[in-house]
Amino acid sequence: MTQTIGILTGGGDCPGLNAVIRGVVKSAIIGHGWRVIGIEDGFDGLLNLDKCTPLTLESVRGILPRGGTILGTTNRGNPFSYPVEQDGVIVHADRSDTVVANIKTLGIDALVTVGGEGSLKIALELGKKGVPVVGVPKTIDNDLRETDFTFGYNTALETATDALDKLHTTAESHHRVMILEVMGRYAGWIALESGIAGGADVILIPEIPFHIDRICSAVSSRSARGSHFSIVVVAEGAFPAGGSRVVAHEADERQAIERLGGIGQFVAKRIEQCLDMDVRVTVLGHLQRGGSPTTFDRALGSRFGTKAVQMVAAGEFGRMACLKGRAITSVPIEDAVRDLKLVDPTGEIVQTAEELGMMLGR
Numbered sequence: 001m002t003q004t005i006g007i008l009t010g011g012g013d014c015p016g017l018n019a020v021i022r023g024v025v026k027s028a029i030i031g032h033g034w035r036v037i038g039i040e041d042g043f044d045g046l047l048n049l050d051k052c053t054p055l056t057l058e059s060v061r062g063i064l065p066r067g068g069t070i071l072g073t074t075n076r077g078n079p080f081s082y083p084v085e086q087d088g089v090i091v092h093a094d095r096s097d098t099v100v101a102n103i104k105t106l107g108i109d110a111l112v113t114v115g116g117e118g119s120l121k122i123a124l125e126l127g128k129k130g131v132p133v134v135g136v137p138k139t140i141d142n143d144l145r146e147t148d149f150t151f152g153y154n155t156a157l158e159t160a161t162d163a164l165d166k167l168h169t170t171a172e173s174h175h176r177v178m179i180l181e182v183m184g185r186y187a188g189w190i191a192l193e194s195g196i197a198g199g200a201d202v203i204l205i206p207e208i209p210f211h212i213d214r215i216c217s218a219v220s221s222r223s224a225r226g227s228h229f230s231i232v233v234v235a236e237g238a239f240p241a242g243g244s245r246v247v248a249h250e251a252d253e254r255q256a257i258e259r260l261g262g263i264g265q266f267v268a269k270r271i272e273q274c275l276d277m278d279v280r281v282t283v284l285g286h287l288q289r290g291g292s293p294t295t296f297d298r299a300l301g302s303r304f305g306t307k308a309v310q311m312v313a314a315g316e317f318g319r320m321a322c323l324k325g326r327a328i329t330s331v332p333i334e335d336a337v338r339d340l341k342l343v344d345p346t347g348e349i350v351q352t353a354e355e356l357g358m359m360l361g362r
């Protein structure tokens with residue numbers, strides 16, 4: 001019989017995480033009389049029992065409109081490949097047995113993992129070691145399969161669209177090309193949908209390698225028609241045909257995945273080389289992760305949180321809460337993380353952008 005559940009938030013932060021935590025705590029305590037243990041800093045918290053503390057109704061009072069996560073998070077705490085220093089050298093050790101032992105010590109009967117692809121893959125592996133796990137999908141990139149939307153995406157999209165609205169006025173005033181670099185390592189959903197909503201002239205996404213000469217031609221054609229400015233929105237993972245992604249920081253022993261950044265400047269420099277126009281770059285960066293969640297993300301996070309508790313009560317372990325149409329249901333975590341949900345280069349939304357006269361670099 002379930003008496004205690006644990007909850008952690010892993011990977012990058014995003015708006016709506018606190019709504020999920022609140023949903024889990026309120027549903028577990030009010031609906032079932034269970035105890036809830038909050039685990040700080042993702043899976044790192046399960047390696048240090050001092051980071052595991054009870055959550056009460058008072059703990060979650062007033063957190064619904066707050067961005068970030070009251071539990072803290074990290075995207076470097078994989079217990080199956082944990083960086084430790086030995087003789088001055090960083091090596092990666094499997095500390096998952098310690099995590100499993102600590103879960104038993106805490107008396108946790110089920111673990112709710114709120115995260116993206118990486119965190120949910122870790123949860124899946126812990127499930128194979130006997131930990132009853134339930135997943136909640138979280139990523140501003142909206143690239144998790146088996147759910148129509150992830151919470152956090154809508155807020156990030158609003159932030160990017162608002163930025164494009166503001167860039168329009170200064171671009172037109174100064175007759176400039178304004179480039180907005182947004183997040184999106186492999187999936188271009190933020191760039192594509194904010195570009196459509198914000199009236200961008202060029203949209204560059206990872207799924208469609210771009211040709212700089214065609215971008216310059218599109219910008220030049222706008223000038224010839226009397227529009228002496230252009231708005232370009234580019235996902236951080238976009239890259240030129242025949243080229244590669246622009247990397248700000250290479251992967252190393254502490255950071256398993258390279259940090260992307262600089263594609264906006266890359267595109268700007270090449271437009272300036274072929275056109276006599278002023279080009280400026282704005283990088284939204286972590287602004288997309290911050291701030292109060294939108295109504296949509298607050299509601300979706302709350303629904304995911306209560307659904308996670310329902311899944312625990314029903315013994316639906318190894319599964320992830322998801323949104324299908326307007327209904328919240330669940331799917332096996334394994335199905336959700338088998339690969340990423342990417343933009344279809346020939347799909348309806350890309351076709352919509354192109355029929356609106358937006359140039360996608362091809």
